[in-house]
Amino acid sequence: MPCGLFHTIYKTDERIFKTVWVRSWLVAFGLFFLLLPLFVRDYLLYVTNMIFIFIVGAVGLNILTGFTGQISIGHGAFVAVGAYTSAILTTKLGIPFWIALPIAGLFAALIGMIFGIPSLRIKGLYLAIATLAAQFIIEYTIVHWERLTNGITGISVPSPILFGFVFDNDRKFYYLLLIFAVMAVATGRNLFRTRVGRAFIAIRDRDISAELIGVDIFKYKLLAFGISSFYAGVAGSLWGHYTNVITPEHFTIVLSIDYLAMIIVGGLGSIIGTVFGVIFMILIPELLTTVGVLLKSTFGEITTLISAIKGLVFGITIIFFLVFEPDGLSEIWRRTRDYWKLWPFSYR
């Protein structure tokens, strides 16, 4: 908390954005994002859109793993469930995107809760392995239930239409995704000011103690799985309608690991950290791709090498963060902020 800030009533104490400074930064930030599409190229908008979609999914995973302490290596599969539900509803049944999206979220939540049932008996490593199994089972179902999912050929998904307005390019999609990303972050942040959110944190910190003080562990663990998978499902649905084609290849264990990496790099149990983590982990490979394209003229085709280097950088980044900065980017952010706040008097 900044110095010199005294709360005299509860209302100010409970605010998310506590000072005038924070609020004005927020407005500036909002304006920046509103005006961004006017100034940047399509490629950059594509990257930004990707970031927005991943923010939705990663907030979900951080709620489950970072705040409730239930490790999930199957988040990518729940994203797949959402993407496929929404794709099947819109293509086969002709249901509009606006109805298919929440249904996709709810269905993913249902599947997530089913795979969350083992969390009643097992935790930690064992639960991580159970979610890994979920990943493989869902992947298998999608690949082999060809009548419904078209197997490995995938489904081509229509662009969303709202009142005759078709969201069919990066620029149009930008605002739609911005709204979803903001909603995901806002609901995620607010969740932990409620009874449910506090129960999640209690379970993470010490599940037996939580049970002793009256938290219904099973209910809240399932709820955490449900909420997390709901976010995943929404992210999947958005992804499908944005890229216009979904294949099982996108939703392998690699996606689950990407999500985990994002919340680890960003900071477990931190919503703002999630945002940082997503931006960081998406920008790095994009940067490497750009470098690869630039070097193409001098070194010829080096795409395979670049893809290997991406993997290398990915791994090294995670190891680096885990060894040197286990609390992630959010901790770096907090330290930097404090430094400037107290400068030039570095003591408190």
Add this chain to the structure above:
Amino acid sequence: MSENIAFLAQLLLTGLVLGSVYALVALGFVLIYKSTSILNFAQGELLMFGAYICLTLIIELRIPFIYAFFLTLAFSFILAVLLERVILRPMIGEPIISIIMVTIALSAVLRSLIQIAWGTETKVFPRIFSEEPIRFFGLFIAEVHLWSLIFALTCVVLFALFFKFSAAGIAMRVTAFDQQIAQSLGINIKRIFALSWAISAIVSSIGGIILGNINGINNALAAMGLKVFPCVILGGLDSILGAILGGFSIGILENLAGGYLDPVFGGGVKDVAPFVFLVVVLMIKPYGLFGKIRIERL
């Protein structure tokens, strides 16, 4: 009727061969978990590393198979000790998620390095064993499969004896049982950690060499490291005997499921059946057949 039985027996036999490799990898996996409480997601990469090193030694440097084999083990030893010292030792005592993630990251790093060094195409070992199948009570078994089985079983027995009788093996068992007790007995547990990683990498690379001789090697070999989870969960995460039995059971289960259920579900059951089984085991008997049941205290 007899045809059905022959089919079944053939599936069992192939399952046994595959299971022997699983048992080896699972053994390596459990070893690390037992002594350092680290769940190693990079087991498949260790296996792949061994296979590629051995292949390079044989093809590029023209070293005879048997020497190449032992040289590979030496390389695996060095790699594992390095990894343990540089990356994994700082992680001891960290939260589970960090430990899982660090080994996942490690697997990404190793896989990329292998891809940079050896590319992505499938490489085939030079023929060491003949392809000619041997008839065996009316069943066919390729010579290479037979040798794999013998080889894997020998390793399993050797390691069982190592844990039972050698001083280092006993020290490792003590460390797995209780690290404080081990330390008060004068065991250098840091050395034990390094040793666990080394042995684990060695058995995995043996598994890799066997698999390489059967199928050839490519990047997909790393998936083997994930297949090991059903084996170790079935056997119990911290039981060496369990890992070996689990390995064989999953190998056989996988083949039976592939043989009988593929026509029903349209292919690929082989790869998912172990994981379905894994979920069932976790629901019924979470600590596996021989795992230590943890009692939680506040």
